[in-house]
Amino acid sequence: MREKDFWIDLLRTYAMVTTLITVVLCVAGSLLMPELTFGYQAFSAPLVYGLAGTLPNLVLYSRHELKIGELLVRKVLQLLLIEAGVFFVALYGSQSYWQRPGMLLVLGGSVLAVYIVANLFSWLADVRSARILSRELSAFQSSREES
Numbered sequence: 796m797r798e799k800d801f802w803i804d805l806l807r808t809y810a811m812v813t814t815l816i817t818v819v820l821c822v823a824g825s826l827l828m829p830e831l832t833f834g835y836q837a838f839s840a841p842l843v844y845g846l847a848g849t850l851p852n853l854v855l856y857s858r859h860e861l862k863i864g865e866l867l868v869r870k871v872l873q874l875l876l877i878e879a880g881v882f883f884v885a886l887y888g889s890q891s892y893w894q895r896p897g898m899l900l901v902l903g904g905s906v907l908a909v910y911i912v913a914n915l916f917s918w919l920a921d922v923r924s925a926r927i928l929s930r931e932l933s934a935f936q937s938s939r940e941e942s
Contacts, residue, residue: 801856808852812913813845819905827901843888847880848909874910881906
């Protein structure tokens with residue numbers, strides 16, 4: 796992957812992860828603490844959690860194509876770094892209600908769910924791109940054979 800493409804993908808991932816985190820916070824907050832209200836500073840929480848969840852993508856950068864084993868090891872490391880970053884933000888940069896054991900369990904599970912959904916979306920986009928490229932290549936080859 797070219798460096799420019801990596802950074803574009805990182806920004807796209809940040810936007811997707813931030814959106815998914817906002818959905819998770821809305822659903823979890825509505826179910827677990829419906830009486831709680833927030834001020835405007837609460838809008839920054841998904842941005843900070845999104846950053847903590849996106850920066851570990853740097854471990855996936857490589858100038859060469861990764862083998863399956865290398866990719867899996869890096870994906871596991873990425874997930875562990877994301878969990879660590881999000882727990883760090885929750886324990887040291889959030890309100891005290893996020894520091895309760897039950898909330899930390901919900902947070903860890905939510906991080907895993909967002910990770911899986913984000914990777915699924917990314918995989919589906921890659922599959923779609925591969926199909927489009929395959930069709931275009933077939934059409935190109937057919938046009939070359941006709942000439």
